Amino acid sequence: MAVALSEGMVHLIERLEPEGNVNAKLKRLLERELIRRLNRYQLTDRNLSQKYGMSFAEFRKNEVVKQRGYSFEVESDYWDWEMALDGIDTVREMLAELREQ
Numbered sequence: 001m002a003v004a005l006s007e008g009m010v011h012l013i014e015r016l017e018p019e020g021n022v023n024a025k026l027k028r029l030l031e032r033e034l035i036r037r038l039n040r041y042q043l044t045d046r047n048l049s050q051k052y053g054m055s056f057a058e059f060r061k062n063e064v065v066k067q068r069g070y071s072f073e074v075e076s077d078y079w080d081w082e083m084a085l086d087g088i089d090t091v092r093e094m095l096a097e098l099r100e101q
Contacts, residue, residue: 030098038091044084048077056081 005013010022017025045056052059059081068074 027098027101031095034091034095034098038088038095041084041087041091044080045088048081048084051077056085 005022013022013025013029017028019025020028048059049055052064054062054064059078065074065078
């Protein structure tokens, strides 16, 4: 599949990644962005694990949201944590796919 890039976009890519052809440059940029996202999701997982002293699986199994009276903070943490774990899986899949190319 061929994709056309504007001259401005090519110029920005050149500034960010001076070495290699456009495909190699875009691959490196995508990989860095995926790693950045993975780090952010892993940080959320780590912080919430420390906050509650357990893994998300334990948090869910122990019904911590219910135990803490369905407070906004705990429910919000639940959804943030679930999203982070889903994000970790998704980004790892995307990195594997990118690295196969």
